[in-house]
Amino acid sequence: MRYSIYLLSMLMLVxxxxxxxxxxxxxxxxxxxxxxxxxxxxxxxxFIELYNSGNESVDISGYSxxxxxxxxxxxxxxxxxxxxxxxxxxxxxxxxxxxxxxxNEGDAIMLYDPTGDLVDEKxxxxxxxxxxxxxxPDGGEWRNSTAPSPGKPNQxxxx
Numbered sequence: 361m362r363y364s365i366y367l368l369s370m371l372m373l374v375x376x377x378x379x380x381x382x383x384x385x386x387x388x389x390x391x392x393x394x395x396x397x398x399x400x401x402x403x404x405x406x407f408i409e410l411y412n413s414g415n416e417s418v419d420i421s422g423y424s425x426x427x428x429x430x431x432x433x434x435x436x437x438x439x440x441x442x443x444x445x446x447x448x449x450x451x452x453x454x455x456x457x458x459x460x461x462x463x464n465e466g467d468a469i470m471l472y473d474p475t476g477d478l479v480d481e482k483x484x485x486x487x488x489x490x491x492x493x494x495x496x497p498d499g500g501e502w503r504n505s506t507a508p509s510p511g512k513p514n515q516x517x518x519x
Contacts, residue, residue, distance in 0.1 A: 380414025
């Protein structure tokens with residue numbers, strides 16, 4: 361009995377830790393070489409940034425990203441085994457890796473845990489070139505930012 365209570369407590373802690381992982385920034389309409397491959401613009405420079413707002417590292421193996429508006433078939437990207445985001449750290453996933461495209465005329469990106477529960481979602485109507493959807497401050501409220509910052513703290517829009 362004592363072992364069962366301990367096991368249940370540990371499972372609850374793992375689930376609570378997972379709640380600290382959020383979609384933190386998305387760039388749907390890139391016009392620069394954001395992934396550093398030497399090619400300017402294009403869909404390969406779209407990115408989704410995840411952020412661990414908690415105080416503990418979170419193993420996000422088996423989490424998945426999905427887009428709502430897709431080109432021909434639904435896109436789902438499963439985060440590889442062994443992927444851990446430390447406290448206050450970011451994970452940037454470019455479309456060239458994930459295949460999860462963000463529509464310029466509107467879309468929704470969803471993050472699911474390994475059990476299929478929705479962890480976070482960002483829906484938007486339209487995307488402006490090189491203006492990201494970003495939580496400012498990191499983990500905070502959604503805003504637009506003219507200073508996309510993949511893998512770095514988000515910055516206030518400077519319109």
